[in-house]
Amino acid sequence: MPEDLKTAQLALYGGSPVRSELLPYGRHHIDDDDVAAVTRVLRSDWLTGGPMVGEFETAFARAVGAAEAVAVSNGTAALHAAMFAIGVGPGDEVIVPPMTFAASANAAVYQGGTPVFADVDPGTLLIDPAQVAAKITPRTKAIVAVDYAGQPCDYDALRRVLAGRGEIKIVADACHALGARERDRPVGTLADLNVFSLHPVKHVTTGEGGVITTEDPALATRMRMFRNHGITVDDRQRGAKASWIYEIVELGYNYRLTDVQCALGISQLGKLAGSIARRRAIADEYGRAFASIPEVRPLAVRPGATHAYHLYVVRLDLPRLSADRATLFAALRRENIGVNVHYIPVHYHPFYRRRFGFGPGLCPVAEAAYEQILTLPMFPTMTGRDVQDVVDALAKVVEAFRHEDGAARRR
């Protein structure tokens, strides 16, 4: 069939779409147990600052095998609390990858620190330890390593790079990677501080919410103070002592997570293992299907890593196609496949250009990847039909834009 007949079948050009309703790239799942857990707390004495917070922290710490878990109001607050706890301040540099949500870097800026972008590995898009080594200076205070898409960074390699370079802390932005592992070691135990988000697109949700896990009880205490205005005792402790005394010992914030949310979090945690298994099964189906569509290349998975597949990201082999990524993106959306792009490199954003003078050219690997990547729908309640729709739509769109001779014509 000539190329123009195939393109005419695309919904983008008036053809009928692969499915009639948009399939989103991510979606939460709330069941009756979740609703019942929330309802119980709504009828209880404590809506916030009550017993569910500690119960959720204990359940979360147990779920990832960590000594301590600190619950806060969202993942960004969790990153901020981590930067505070390790003492990031003005003049300090924090090394961070550009292929992430801006909050990973913003948190250092909140504390007056300077983000230093280190490029990513071209196969996995995880921060490249060799690039980290090249960016360390006497002012480096921390590394924020992002477990992009849901697989852990190579923390052993990062530690080797840091050995003998002073007191540099490793913070894992594990917002994508709850339920992932490095061999038998769960994400949540791999870095000094491990940060999670409980936003509805993530593995476990409380509406908004965040958690930091650590093996260090002193850091946990600092973060519990930070989330409560920098006050040393909380309401319940004061009530128990029948005292009005409290002291603000640091500049903290109101980053508390409510008991209502914590009850939802406990209920959601019970379903984590099942939802990760479903995400992995969907990833396997995608992988099998794309083996016969050479223009669609799933990202590499590190040996030893057990992926949690918050995102399923593919690279498009654009030189084999007669359309750019924007056209392919638009074509897939019109087929009602809710594709997305994660992420615009953080140093491209106007704030980072203006404040720090960053811009294109800083991290060539991430910048090249950004032109080629596409995030496909991935959430545990996707049906087999949904998965097949994604595969069919990609096959349809790639077929329509594939060069006739199969050779690379552009770039």
Ligand SMILES: *Cc1c(COP(=O)(O)O)cnc(C)c1O
């Ligand atoms: C979701 C996310 C955050 C922020 O979490 P919120 O709960 O939305 O504040 C930070 N970093 C990464 C990599 C994320 O995906």
